[in-house]
Amino acid sequence: MRRINRKYSFFKSTGLKWYLITGLITVMALTVFFLIVNQISHEPPPSPSLNKNISHNQNVYIIFLNGLGCHYNGNLSEALGFPSIRRSLARAGYSFFDDRFLLFSYRGGQVIEGIWRPQKYSAKDTGQPISLSVSRLAHLIDNFSLAHPEAKFILVGHSLGGRIALDYVCTTSLENRQKIKGVITLNSPLLGVETKVPDVITHLLGYSNSLLASPAVKQLLREFNYRQEMVRMRRETIRELQDQGLQVATFATQQDLVVKPFTGCLMDERGKPVTHGFIVNVKVKKISLREIFGHMGILEHQAVLRYITSLCLK
Numbered sequence: 001m002r003r004i005n006r007k008y009s010f011f012k013s014t015g016l017k018w019y020l021i022t023g024l025i026t027v028m029a030l031t032v033f034f035l036i037v038n039q040i041s042h043e044p045p046p047s048p049s050l051n052k053n054i055s056h057n058q059n060v061y062i063i064f065l066n067g068l069g070c071h072y073n074g075n076l077s078e079a080l081g082f083p084s085i086r087r088s089l090a091r092a093g094y095s096f097f098d099d100r101f102l103l104f105s106y107r108g109g110q111v112i113e114g115i116w117r118p119q120k121y122s123a124k125d126t127g128q129p130i131s132l133s134v135s136r137l138a139h140l141i142d143n144f145s146l147a148h149p150e151a152k153f154i155l156v157g158h159s160l161g162g163r164i165a166l167d168y169v170c171t172t173s174l175e176n177r178q179k180i181k182g183v184i185t186l187n188s189p190l191l192g193v194e195t196k197v198p199d200v201i202t203h204l205l206g207y208s209n210s211l212l213a214s215p216a217v218k219q220l221l222r223e224f225n226y227r228q229e230m231v232r233m234r235r236e237t238i239r240e241l242q243d244q245g246l247q248v249a250t251f252a253t254q255q256d257l258v259v260k261p262f263t264g265c266l267m268d269e270r271g272k273p274v275t276h277g278f279i280v281n282v283k284v285k286k287i288s289l290r291e292i293f294g295h296m297g298i299l300e301h302q303a304v305l306r307y308i309t310s311l312c313l314k
Contacts, residue, residue: 066157189263192222
């Protein structure tokens, strides 16, 4: 009997060790990812010989929403982000720093003389409650619409930015939805996290001062517990949005280790996309910290660039 108890204790302690190791690996991977996002260099603008303005769709504004761990220092030329998407739009007739490109700020902003002025925000601000970020987006759209009643918006969000964009269109009024031409999410945690993080790890994170202990991350971790209900609600709401004429595309990357593809691309019961988006494959061009998790490559994928450009010009 004593031998059996020892054997049981061995397996119990071993199982606990693996449980903790799995959680620690998850935390370490996310920590490295946040460091990568914070150090991403911005691509140089395209040749100034490209067209600076087009008359087509002058009233369509594109709101770019960056994700968790990003920051805005007040310099749009450095922090607007999405360079490959803007480069694609520049080839279609926009400019690389077009006035119709609006930057979402996690701290809000104001419209001055018809121009949106986003407030500076830090990486820490991106971890605020998701509902607060959604309200910041609503503030942007409401106030800009007062200055430009004819404005229509396309929301393009990467990672947490896409989650905020989709939550906004899912919860806002029908009147506000009519202002939205489309919403595009790129590797966004639309269903929370796919893997349960051990409670002991979550508890320990609460004592840290990192983004992993932020309200936004805690919400994504909790959503694992009612995943099936979220899947059902997302499917129903997406169909409702599409019936109202709003274009929705949820794109994800097969190789993404931060946001798993089936949480970033919404599927039906048969495993088919319920939006215009789909799961793409991204080839790693070179071994670098920027590409190691497969989370950023979607911003340069040609199918994604073509879809966004066609929607903006439609």
